[in-house]
Amino acid sequence: MNDTLQSPVPAGRSFNDLPLSPAMQANLLQLEYLNMTPIQAASLPIALAGHDLIAQAKTGSGKTAAFALPLLTRLNPRRFAVQAMVLCPTRELADQVTQEIRRLARAEDNIKILSLVGGSTMRPQMASLEHGAHIVVGTPGRIMDHLVRGSLDLTALNTLVLDEADRMLDMGFFDDMAYIADHCPLDRQTLLFSATYPEGIKRLARQFMRNPQEVKLKELHEGSKIRQRFYEVKHDERLQAVATLLKHYRPISTLAFCNTKQQCRDLLGILRGQGFHALTLNGDLEQRERDQVLIQFANRSISVLVATDVAARGLDIAQLEAVINVDVTPDPEIHIHRIGRTGRADEDGWAFSLCSPSDKRRVATIAQMMGSDPEWHTLGSLQSNDDSPLIPPMVTLQILGGRREKIRPGDVLGALTGEAGFTREQIGKITVTDQTTYVAVVRNIAADAVRKLSAGKIKGKTLKVRALRD
Numbered sequence: 122m123n124d125t126l127q128s129p130v131p132a133g134r135s136f137n138d139l140p141l142s143p144a145m146q147a148n149l150l151q152l153e154y155l156n157m158t159p160i161q162a163a164s165l166p167i168a169l170a171g172h173d174l175i176a177q178a179k180t181g182s183g184k185t186a187a188f189a190l191p192l193l194t195r196l197n198p199r200r201f202a203v204q205a206m207v208l209c210p211t212r213e214l215a216d217q218v219t220q221e222i223r224r225l226a227r228a229e230d231n232i233k234i235l236s237l238v239g240g241s242t243m244r245p246q247m248a249s250l251e252h253g254a255h256i257v258v259g260t261p262g263r264i265m266d267h268l269v270r271g272s273l274d275l276t277a278l279n280t281l282v283l284d285e286a287d288r289m290l291d292m293g294f295f296d297d298m299a300y301i302a303d304h305c306p307l308d309r310q311t312l313l314f315s316a317t318y319p320e321g322i323k324r325l326a327r328q329f330m331r332n333p334q335e336v337k338l339k340e341l342h343e344g345s346k347i348r349q350r351f352y353e354v355k356h357d358e359r360l361q362a363v364a365t366l367l368k369h370y371r372p373i374s375t376l377a378f379c380n381t382k383q384q385c386r387d388l389l390g391i392l393r394g395q396g397f398h399a400l401t402l403n404g405d406l407e408q409r410e411r412d413q414v415l416i417q418f419a420n421r422s423i424s425v426l427v428a429t430d431v432a433a434r435g436l437d438i439a440q441l442e443a444v445i446n447v448d449v450t451p452d453p454e455i456h457i458h459r460i461g462r463t464g465r466a467d468e469d470g471w472a473f474s475l476c477s478p479s480d481k482r483r484v485a486t487i488a489q490m491m492g493s494d495p496e497w498h499t500l501g502s503l504q505s506n507d508d509s510p511l512i513p514p515m516v517t518l519q520i521l522g523g524r525r526e527k528i529r530p531g532d533v534l535g536a537l538t539g540e541a542g543f544t545r546e547q548i549g550k551i552t553v554t555d556q557t558t559y560v561a562v563v564r565n566i567a568a569d570a571v572r573k574l575s576a577g578k579i580k581g582k583t584l585k586v587r588a589l590r591d
Protein backbone atom coordinates (compact mmCIF):
# COMPACT_ATOMS: atom_id res chain seq x y z
CA MET A 122 0.00 0.00 0.00
CA ASN A 123 1.24 3.47 -0.71
CA ASP A 124 0.41 7.13 -0.43
CA THR A 125 -0.81 7.21 3.10
CA LEU A 126 -2.36 10.55 3.72
CA GLN A 127 -2.35 11.78 7.26
CA SER A 128 -4.59 14.46 8.64
CA PRO A 129 -5.03 17.31 9.09
CA VAL A 130 -6.45 17.58 5.63
CA PRO A 131 -7.67 21.03 4.70
CA ALA A 132 -11.40 20.82 5.25
CA GLY A 133 -13.89 23.16 3.72
CA ARG A 134 -12.87 22.66 0.11
CA SER A 135 -15.77 22.99 -2.28
CA PHE A 136 -17.04 20.27 -4.58
CA ASN A 137 -16.51 22.61 -7.55
CA ASP A 138 -12.97 21.44 -8.11
CA LEU A 139 -14.08 17.86 -8.70
CA PRO A 140 -14.88 16.37 -12.09
CA LEU A 141 -18.63 16.07 -11.42
CA SER A 142 -21.44 16.84 -13.85
CA PRO A 143 -23.15 20.24 -13.59
CA ALA A 144 -26.37 18.43 -12.64
CA MET A 145 -24.57 16.71 -9.76
CA GLN A 146 -22.98 19.99 -8.66
CA ALA A 147 -26.43 21.59 -8.63
CA ASN A 148 -27.88 18.72 -6.66
CA LEU A 149 -25.12 18.97 -4.05
CA LEU A 150 -25.91 22.65 -3.66
CA GLN A 151 -29.56 21.82 -3.21
CA LEU A 152 -28.68 19.27 -0.54
CA GLU A 153 -26.64 22.04 1.10
CA TYR A 154 -23.44 20.10 0.70
CA LEU A 155 -21.42 23.27 0.33
CA ASN A 156 -18.02 21.97 1.31
CA MET A 157 -16.40 18.57 1.33
CA THR A 158 -15.86 16.92 4.69
CA PRO A 159 -12.19 16.02 5.34
CA ILE A 160 -12.68 12.36 4.35
CA GLN A 161 -14.42 13.46 1.15
CA ALA A 162 -11.65 15.94 0.34
CA ALA A 163 -9.08 13.21 0.84
CA SER A 164 -10.88 10.33 -0.92
CA LEU A 165 -12.84 11.80 -3.81
CA PRO A 166 -9.90 12.82 -6.04
CA ILE A 167 -8.43 9.32 -5.68
CA ALA A 168 -11.69 7.44 -6.15
CA LEU A 169 -12.88 9.61 -9.06
CA ALA A 170 -9.54 8.91 -10.77
CA GLY A 171 -10.45 5.22 -10.66
CA HIS A 172 -8.00 3.95 -8.03
CA ASP A 173 -8.80 1.35 -5.43
CA LEU A 174 -9.05 3.01 -2.04
CA ILE A 175 -8.94 2.18 1.65
CA ALA A 176 -10.40 5.00 3.71
CA GLN A 177 -10.52 5.13 7.46
CA ALA A 178 -12.69 7.68 9.25
CA LYS A 179 -15.17 7.78 12.07
CA THR A 180 -18.95 7.51 11.87
CA GLY A 181 -20.66 10.64 10.66
CA SER A 182 -17.70 11.89 8.65
CA GLY A 183 -19.48 11.68 5.30
CA LYS A 184 -18.13 8.41 3.95
CA THR A 185 -21.28 7.57 1.98
CA ALA A 186 -20.87 10.46 -0.44
CA ALA A 187 -17.16 9.63 -0.68
CA PHE A 188 -18.07 6.39 -2.43
CA ALA A 189 -21.50 7.28 -3.83
CA LEU A 190 -20.24 10.16 -5.99
CA PRO A 191 -17.59 8.05 -7.77
CA LEU A 192 -19.97 5.16 -8.43
CA LEU A 193 -22.72 7.50 -9.66
CA THR A 194 -20.28 9.32 -11.94
CA ARG A 195 -19.37 6.05 -13.61
CA LEU A 196 -22.93 4.81 -13.95
CA ASN A 197 -24.67 4.51 -17.31
CA PRO A 198 -28.41 4.94 -16.58
CA ARG A 199 -29.36 3.60 -20.02
CA ARG A 200 -27.72 0.30 -19.28
CA PHE A 201 -30.10 -1.83 -17.22
CA ALA A 202 -27.60 -3.91 -15.32
CA VAL A 203 -26.05 -3.82 -11.88
CA GLN A 204 -23.03 -1.56 -12.21
CA ALA A 205 -22.26 -0.87 -8.57
CA MET A 206 -22.70 -2.83 -5.36
CA VAL A 207 -22.32 -1.68 -1.75
CA LEU A 208 -21.92 -4.22 1.05
CA CYS A 209 -23.00 -3.08 4.52
CA PRO A 210 -22.97 -5.00 7.82
CA THR A 211 -26.61 -4.55 8.87
CA ARG A 212 -30.01 -3.85 7.46
CA GLU A 213 -30.18 -0.43 9.11
CA LEU A 214 -26.87 0.67 7.67
CA ALA A 215 -27.91 -0.64 4.26
CA ASP A 216 -31.11 1.43 4.56
CA GLN A 217 -29.18 4.55 5.54
CA VAL A 218 -26.78 4.11 2.64
CA THR A 219 -29.63 3.46 0.19
CA GLN A 220 -31.36 6.67 1.28
CA GLU A 221 -28.19 8.72 1.02
CA ILE A 222 -27.40 7.35 -2.46
CA ARG A 223 -31.00 8.10 -3.53
CA ARG A 224 -30.57 11.72 -2.49
CA LEU A 225 -27.28 12.01 -4.33
CA ALA A 226 -28.68 10.24 -7.39
CA ARG A 227 -31.52 12.72 -7.84
CA ALA A 228 -29.38 14.60 -10.37
CA GLU A 229 -29.97 11.80 -12.87
CA ASP A 230 -33.35 10.48 -13.89
CA ASN A 231 -34.39 6.95 -13.19
CA ILE A 232 -31.47 5.43 -11.41
CA LYS A 233 -32.75 2.29 -9.74
CA ILE A 234 -31.25 1.46 -6.39
CA LEU A 235 -32.23 -1.81 -4.81
CA SER A 236 -31.68 -2.82 -1.23
CA LEU A 237 -31.02 -6.55 -0.74
CA VAL A 238 -31.07 -7.36 2.94
CA GLY A 239 -32.12 -10.20 5.16
CA GLY A 240 -35.33 -10.04 7.14
CA SER A 241 -37.52 -9.67 4.05
CA THR A 242 -38.43 -12.50 1.72
CA MET A 243 -36.29 -13.40 -1.30
CA ARG A 244 -39.02 -13.52 -3.91
CA PRO A 245 -39.89 -9.79 -4.22
CA GLN A 246 -36.15 -9.04 -4.29
CA MET A 247 -35.72 -11.52 -7.13
CA ALA A 248 -38.60 -9.92 -9.03
CA SER A 249 -37.07 -6.45 -8.57
CA LEU A 250 -33.73 -7.73 -9.82
CA GLU A 251 -35.41 -9.10 -12.93
CA HIS A 252 -36.78 -5.63 -13.63
CA GLY A 253 -33.23 -4.34 -13.62
CA ALA A 254 -31.36 -2.29 -11.01
CA HIS A 255 -28.33 -0.06 -11.48
CA ILE A 256 -27.07 -0.16 -7.92
CA VAL A 257 -27.56 -2.77 -5.21
CA VAL A 258 -26.94 -2.15 -1.53
CA GLY A 259 -27.02 -5.19 0.68
CA THR A 260 -25.77 -7.30 3.52
CA PRO A 261 -23.18 -9.97 2.65
CA GLY A 262 -25.38 -12.92 3.66
CA ARG A 263 -28.29 -11.90 1.49
CA ILE A 264 -26.11 -10.95 -1.50
CA MET A 265 -24.49 -14.40 -1.20
CA ASP A 266 -27.93 -16.05 -1.29
CA HIS A 267 -28.74 -14.23 -4.52
CA LEU A 268 -25.42 -15.18 -6.09
CA VAL A 269 -25.87 -18.83 -5.14
CA ARG A 270 -29.38 -18.86 -6.63
CA GLY A 271 -28.22 -17.08 -9.75
CA SER A 272 -30.66 -14.20 -9.29
CA LEU A 273 -27.94 -11.52 -9.17
CA ASP A 274 -25.77 -11.00 -12.23
CA LEU A 275 -22.60 -9.03 -11.58
CA THR A 276 -20.98 -9.19 -15.03
CA ALA A 277 -21.56 -5.46 -15.65
CA LEU A 278 -20.30 -4.41 -12.22
CA ASN A 279 -17.64 -1.71 -12.23
CA THR A 280 -17.60 -0.57 -8.59
CA LEU A 281 -17.59 -2.68 -5.43
CA VAL A 282 -17.85 -0.87 -2.10
CA LEU A 283 -17.24 -2.41 1.32
CA ASP A 284 -18.79 -0.01 3.83
CA GLU A 285 -17.98 -0.42 7.55
CA ALA A 286 -15.62 -3.24 6.59
CA ASP A 287 -14.30 -3.63 10.14
CA ARG A 288 -17.80 -4.23 11.40
CA MET A 289 -18.47 -6.83 8.69
CA LEU A 290 -15.30 -8.60 9.81
CA ASP A 291 -16.46 -8.47 13.44
CA MET A 292 -19.69 -10.12 12.36
CA GLY A 293 -17.82 -12.97 10.70
CA PHE A 294 -18.50 -12.02 7.09
CA PHE A 295 -14.93 -12.51 5.83
CA ASP A 296 -15.73 -15.61 3.79
CA ASP A 297 -18.94 -14.16 2.38
CA MET A 298 -17.10 -11.02 1.30
CA ALA A 299 -14.38 -13.09 -0.33
CA TYR A 300 -16.99 -15.19 -2.16
CA ILE A 301 -18.79 -12.07 -3.37
CA ALA A 302 -15.58 -10.35 -4.50
CA ASP A 303 -14.68 -13.51 -6.44
CA HIS A 304 -17.94 -13.16 -8.36
CA CYS A 305 -17.21 -9.57 -9.41
CA PRO A 306 -15.34 -8.74 -12.61
CA LEU A 307 -11.59 -8.42 -12.11
CA ASP A 308 -11.29 -5.00 -13.70
CA ARG A 309 -13.63 -3.36 -11.20
CA GLN A 310 -12.76 -0.60 -8.75
CA THR A 311 -12.92 -1.57 -5.06
CA LEU A 312 -13.50 1.04 -2.35
CA LEU A 313 -13.18 0.00 1.27
CA PHE A 314 -14.40 2.15 4.18
CA SER A 315 -13.78 1.42 7.80
CA ALA A 316 -13.82 3.20 11.15
CA THR A 317 -10.90 1.22 12.56
CA TYR A 318 -8.02 -0.60 10.95
CA PRO A 319 -7.68 -4.13 12.33
CA GLU A 320 -5.41 -6.79 10.79
CA GLY A 321 -8.33 -8.36 8.91
CA ILE A 322 -8.63 -5.25 6.74
CA LYS A 323 -5.10 -5.77 5.45
CA ARG A 324 -5.97 -9.36 4.63
CA LEU A 325 -9.07 -8.24 2.74
CA ALA A 326 -7.03 -5.67 0.85
CA ARG A 327 -4.31 -8.15 -0.13
CA GLN A 328 -6.88 -10.65 -1.28
CA PHE A 329 -9.05 -8.53 -3.48
CA MET A 330 -7.86 -5.00 -4.00
CA ARG A 331 -5.45 -3.73 -6.63
CA ASN A 332 -2.72 -1.44 -5.39
CA PRO A 333 -5.08 0.46 -3.09
CA GLN A 334 -4.28 3.97 -2.00
CA GLU A 335 -4.84 4.62 1.64
CA VAL A 336 -6.48 7.59 3.30
CA LYS A 337 -6.53 7.79 7.04
CA LEU A 338 -8.02 10.62 9.03
CA LYS A 339 -6.98 10.68 12.61
CA GLU A 340 -9.44 12.33 14.90
CA LEU A 341 -8.78 16.01 15.24
CA HIS A 342 -8.98 16.64 18.92
CA GLU A 343 -7.70 20.15 19.22
CA GLY A 344 -10.53 22.52 18.62
CA SER A 345 -12.96 19.66 18.79
CA LYS A 346 -16.29 20.45 20.36
CA ILE A 347 -16.26 17.35 22.54
CA ARG A 348 -15.74 18.10 26.21
CA GLN A 349 -14.43 14.99 27.83
CA ARG A 350 -14.58 14.31 31.57
CA PHE A 351 -13.51 11.28 33.57
CA TYR A 352 -15.17 10.40 36.87
CA GLU A 353 -13.66 7.98 39.33
CA VAL A 354 -16.28 5.67 40.80
CA LYS A 355 -16.32 2.60 43.00
CA HIS A 356 -17.62 -0.42 41.20
CA ASP A 357 -20.97 -0.43 43.00
CA GLU A 358 -21.62 3.27 42.30
CA ARG A 359 -21.25 2.97 38.58
CA LEU A 360 -24.88 2.66 37.47
CA GLN A 361 -26.22 5.21 39.93
CA ALA A 362 -23.48 7.58 38.71
CA VAL A 363 -25.09 7.56 35.25
CA ALA A 364 -28.31 8.87 36.79
CA THR A 365 -26.34 11.49 38.73
CA LEU A 366 -24.62 12.71 35.55
CA LEU A 367 -27.95 12.92 33.71
CA LYS A 368 -29.56 14.89 36.53
CA HIS A 369 -26.66 17.31 36.69
CA TYR A 370 -25.99 17.96 33.00
CA ARG A 371 -29.56 17.37 31.74
CA PRO A 372 -28.67 16.50 28.12
CA ILE A 373 -31.65 16.05 25.78
CA SER A 374 -30.23 12.93 24.12
CA THR A 375 -27.63 10.62 25.65
CA LEU A 376 -26.10 7.41 24.36
CA ALA A 377 -24.83 5.26 27.25
CA PHE A 378 -22.35 2.55 26.32
CA CYS A 379 -22.10 -0.63 28.36
CA ASN A 380 -19.58 -3.39 27.82
CA THR A 381 -22.08 -6.21 28.28
CA LYS A 382 -25.76 -6.93 27.65
CA GLN A 383 -26.29 -7.69 31.32
CA GLN A 384 -24.96 -4.27 32.26
CA CYS A 385 -27.37 -2.73 29.71
CA ARG A 386 -30.29 -4.48 31.38
CA ASP A 387 -29.17 -3.44 34.88
CA LEU A 388 -28.64 0.18 33.90
CA LEU A 389 -31.98 0.33 32.12
CA GLY A 390 -33.69 -0.95 35.26
CA ILE A 391 -32.06 1.73 37.42
CA LEU A 392 -32.78 4.58 35.02
CA ARG A 393 -36.39 3.65 34.39
CA GLY A 394 -36.88 3.08 38.10
CA GLN A 395 -35.84 6.71 38.65
CA GLY A 396 -38.23 8.03 36.03
CA PHE A 397 -35.85 8.51 33.09
CA HIS A 398 -37.22 7.88 29.63
CA ALA A 399 -34.66 5.27 28.62
CA LEU A 400 -34.68 2.34 26.20
CA THR A 401 -32.09 -0.22 25.21
CA LEU A 402 -30.93 -1.73 21.96
CA ASN A 403 -29.90 -5.34 22.08
CA GLY A 404 -29.70 -8.36 19.85
CA ASP A 405 -32.81 -9.90 21.38
CA LEU A 406 -35.13 -7.30 19.89
CA GLU A 407 -37.07 -8.09 16.76
CA GLN A 408 -36.15 -5.92 13.81
CA ARG A 409 -39.38 -3.92 14.09
CA GLU A 410 -38.84 -3.21 17.78
CA ARG A 411 -35.27 -2.17 17.07
CA ASP A 412 -36.41 0.23 14.36
CA GLN A 413 -38.91 1.73 16.80
CA VAL A 414 -36.28 2.30 19.48
CA LEU A 415 -33.98 4.01 16.99
CA ILE A 416 -36.76 6.18 15.63
CA GLN A 417 -37.78 7.27 19.13
CA PHE A 418 -34.21 8.11 20.03
CA ALA A 419 -33.44 9.98 16.80
CA ASN A 420 -36.62 12.08 17.02
CA ARG A 421 -35.93 13.04 20.66
CA SER A 422 -38.78 11.22 22.34
CA ILE A 423 -36.52 9.24 24.64
CA SER A 424 -33.69 10.75 26.68
CA VAL A 425 -31.29 7.85 26.98
CA LEU A 426 -30.38 4.96 24.72
CA VAL A 427 -28.44 2.23 26.51
CA ALA A 428 -26.42 0.01 24.17
CA THR A 429 -23.35 -2.11 23.65
CA ASP A 430 -20.84 -1.14 20.95
CA VAL A 431 -22.07 -3.92 18.71
CA ALA A 432 -25.68 -2.75 18.95
CA ALA A 433 -24.90 0.93 18.38
CA ARG A 434 -22.14 0.81 15.83
CA GLY A 435 -22.42 2.90 12.70
CA LEU A 436 -25.80 4.40 13.46
CA ASP A 437 -26.09 7.97 12.30
CA ILE A 438 -27.76 9.97 15.05
CA ALA A 439 -27.60 13.66 14.37
CA GLN A 440 -28.14 15.55 17.62
CA LEU A 441 -26.52 13.84 20.55
CA GLU A 442 -25.66 16.02 23.53
CA ALA A 443 -23.82 13.39 25.53
CA VAL A 444 -22.10 10.04 25.42
CA ILE A 445 -21.56 8.19 28.68
CA ASN A 446 -19.05 5.38 28.93
CA VAL A 447 -20.47 3.33 31.76
CA ASP A 448 -17.21 1.37 31.61
CA VAL A 449 -14.00 2.45 29.99
CA THR A 450 -13.36 0.12 27.07
CA PRO A 451 -9.95 -1.56 26.90
CA ASP A 452 -9.59 -0.46 23.26
CA PRO A 453 -8.68 3.23 22.84
CA GLU A 454 -9.89 3.22 19.22
CA ILE A 455 -13.33 2.12 20.36
CA HIS A 456 -13.28 4.84 23.00
CA ILE A 457 -12.48 7.50 20.42
CA HIS A 458 -15.13 6.09 18.14
CA ARG A 459 -17.75 6.16 20.91
CA ILE A 460 -17.15 9.73 21.95
CA GLY A 461 -16.91 10.88 18.33
CA ARG A 462 -20.66 10.47 18.09
CA THR A 463 -21.30 13.58 20.10
CA GLY A 464 -20.16 17.10 19.28
CA ARG A 465 -20.98 16.74 15.61
CA ALA A 466 -22.06 19.34 13.11
CA ASP A 467 -20.47 22.12 15.16
CA GLU A 468 -22.65 21.42 18.17
CA ASP A 469 -21.04 20.99 21.56
CA GLY A 470 -21.05 17.55 23.06
CA TRP A 471 -20.20 15.94 26.38
CA ALA A 472 -18.31 12.69 26.75
CA PHE A 473 -18.33 11.28 30.28
CA SER A 474 -16.43 8.17 31.32
CA LEU A 475 -16.90 6.32 34.59
CA CYS A 476 -13.72 4.67 35.79
CA SER A 477 -12.96 2.43 38.70
CA PRO A 478 -9.42 2.59 40.07
CA SER A 479 -8.56 -0.50 38.02
CA ASP A 480 -9.62 1.32 34.80
CA LYS A 481 -6.98 3.99 35.28
CA ARG A 482 -4.44 2.29 33.07
CA ARG A 483 -6.96 2.23 30.26
CA VAL A 484 -7.50 5.95 30.66
CA ALA A 485 -3.76 6.54 30.51
CA THR A 486 -3.58 4.66 27.19
CA ILE A 487 -6.51 6.62 25.80
CA ALA A 488 -5.01 9.93 26.91
CA GLN A 489 -1.71 9.01 25.29
CA MET A 490 -3.40 8.14 22.03
CA MET A 491 -5.42 11.34 22.05
CA GLY A 492 -2.41 13.40 23.01
CA SER A 493 -4.19 15.15 25.86
CA ASP A 494 -4.31 14.92 29.64
CA PRO A 495 -7.49 13.41 31.03
CA GLU A 496 -9.68 15.82 32.95
CA TRP A 497 -10.62 14.15 36.24
CA HIS A 498 -13.72 15.15 38.16
CA THR A 499 -15.44 13.75 41.23
CA LEU A 500 -19.02 12.62 41.58
CA GLY A 501 -19.19 14.65 44.76
CA SER A 502 -18.91 17.83 42.68
CA LEU A 503 -22.18 17.01 40.93
CA GLN A 504 -25.36 18.21 42.40
CA SER A 505 -28.54 18.70 40.53
CA ASN A 506 -29.60 22.29 40.64
CA ASP A 507 -32.88 21.22 39.12
CA ASP A 508 -34.86 18.42 40.75
CA SER A 509 -37.54 18.14 38.09
CA PRO A 510 -37.43 14.88 36.12
CA LEU A 511 -35.61 14.86 32.77
CA ILE A 512 -38.38 14.70 30.19
CA PRO A 513 -37.76 14.36 26.47
CA PRO A 514 -39.28 17.18 24.43
CA MET A 515 -41.15 14.96 21.97
CA VAL A 516 -43.49 11.96 21.91
CA THR A 517 -43.64 9.46 19.05
CA LEU A 518 -47.04 8.68 17.60
CA GLN A 519 -47.40 5.43 15.69
CA ILE A 520 -49.81 5.35 12.77
CA LEU A 521 -50.79 1.90 11.49
CA GLY A 522 -50.25 2.57 7.81
CA GLY A 523 -47.13 3.24 5.75
CA ARG A 524 -45.61 3.02 2.28
CA ARG A 525 -48.00 0.21 1.43
CA GLU A 526 -50.88 2.62 1.94
CA LYS A 527 -48.92 5.15 -0.15
CA ILE A 528 -48.50 7.45 2.83
CA ARG A 529 -45.84 10.12 2.50
CA PRO A 530 -44.50 12.42 5.25
CA GLY A 531 -46.39 15.32 3.67
CA ASP A 532 -49.72 13.53 4.17
CA VAL A 533 -49.12 13.24 7.90
CA LEU A 534 -47.85 16.79 8.22
CA GLY A 535 -50.91 17.93 6.25
CA ALA A 536 -53.30 16.05 8.52
CA LEU A 537 -51.72 17.57 11.63
CA THR A 538 -51.41 21.14 10.41
CA GLY A 539 -54.66 21.15 8.44
CA GLU A 540 -57.92 20.29 10.10
CA ALA A 541 -56.22 19.25 13.36
CA GLY A 542 -54.91 22.78 13.65
CA PHE A 543 -51.36 22.20 14.92
CA THR A 544 -48.41 24.33 13.80
CA ARG A 545 -45.40 23.14 11.81
CA GLU A 546 -43.21 23.89 14.86
CA GLN A 547 -45.10 21.39 16.99
CA ILE A 548 -44.28 18.53 14.62
CA GLY A 549 -40.91 16.78 14.53
CA LYS A 550 -39.42 14.03 12.44
CA ILE A 551 -41.76 11.90 10.33
CA THR A 552 -40.57 8.41 9.39
CA VAL A 553 -42.57 6.26 6.97
CA THR A 554 -41.80 2.52 6.89
CA ASP A 555 -43.55 -0.21 4.91
CA GLN A 556 -46.51 -0.71 7.21
CA THR A 557 -46.14 1.96 9.87
CA THR A 558 -45.57 5.70 10.10
CA TYR A 559 -43.95 7.42 13.07
CA VAL A 560 -44.35 11.09 13.77
CA ALA A 561 -42.79 13.02 16.63
CA VAL A 562 -44.89 15.76 18.17
CA VAL A 563 -44.13 18.07 21.09
CA ARG A 564 -45.08 16.37 24.31
CA ASN A 565 -47.93 18.60 25.44
CA ILE A 566 -50.00 18.07 22.29
CA ALA A 567 -49.50 14.28 22.11
CA ALA A 568 -52.85 13.17 23.50
CA ASP A 569 -54.73 15.76 21.50
CA ALA A 570 -52.85 14.80 18.33
CA VAL A 571 -53.67 11.10 18.82
CA ARG A 572 -57.34 11.97 19.23
CA LYS A 573 -57.51 14.21 16.18
CA LEU A 574 -55.49 11.92 13.93
CA SER A 575 -57.63 8.91 14.90
CA ALA A 576 -60.83 10.80 14.24
CA GLY A 577 -59.68 12.30 10.94
CA LYS A 578 -58.36 10.79 7.75
CA ILE A 579 -54.91 10.38 6.29
CA LYS A 580 -54.75 9.81 2.56
CA GLY A 581 -58.53 9.29 2.59
CA LYS A 582 -58.36 6.52 5.20
CA THR A 583 -59.13 6.26 8.88
CA LEU A 584 -56.05 4.77 10.54
CA LYS A 585 -55.25 3.55 14.05
CA VAL A 586 -52.97 5.93 15.95
CA ARG A 587 -51.34 5.57 19.36
CA ALA A 588 -48.55 7.16 21.35
CA LEU A 589 -45.56 4.87 21.78
CA ARG A 590 -44.57 3.83 25.25
CA ASP A 591 -41.38 5.46 26.37
Ligand code: ADP
Pocket residue numbers: 153154155156157158161178179180181182183184185186221435437
Ligand atom coordinates in the same frame (compact mmCIF):
# COMPACT_ATOMS: atom_id res chain seq x y z
P1 ADP B 1 -20.54 8.06 7.67
O1 ADP B 1 -20.90 7.00 6.66
O2 ADP B 1 -19.12 8.48 7.60
O3 ADP B 1 -20.97 7.67 9.05
P2 ADP B 1 -22.58 9.61 6.35
O4 ADP B 1 -22.16 9.41 4.96
O5 ADP B 1 -23.75 8.80 6.82
O6 ADP B 1 -21.36 9.38 7.36
O7 ADP B 1 -22.84 11.18 6.56
C1 ADP B 1 -23.25 11.71 7.80
C2 ADP B 1 -24.21 12.88 7.58
O8 ADP B 1 -23.54 14.00 7.00
C3 ADP B 1 -25.35 12.54 6.63
O9 ADP B 1 -26.53 13.05 7.18
C4 ADP B 1 -24.99 13.24 5.33
O10 ADP B 1 -26.14 13.61 4.61
C5 ADP B 1 -24.20 14.46 5.83
N1 ADP B 1 -23.15 14.91 4.89
C6 ADP B 1 -22.25 14.14 4.25
N2 ADP B 1 -21.42 14.90 3.50
C7 ADP B 1 -21.78 16.18 3.69
C8 ADP B 1 -21.28 17.44 3.20
N3 ADP B 1 -20.23 17.52 2.38
N4 ADP B 1 -21.91 18.57 3.61
C9 ADP B 1 -22.97 18.49 4.45
N5 ADP B 1 -23.49 17.34 4.95
C10 ADP B 1 -22.90 16.19 4.58
Ligand code: MG
Pocket residue numbers: 181184185284
Ligand atom coordinates in the same frame (compact mmCIF):
# COMPACT_ATOMS: atom_id res chain seq x y z
MG1 MG C 1 -21.63 5.10 6.77
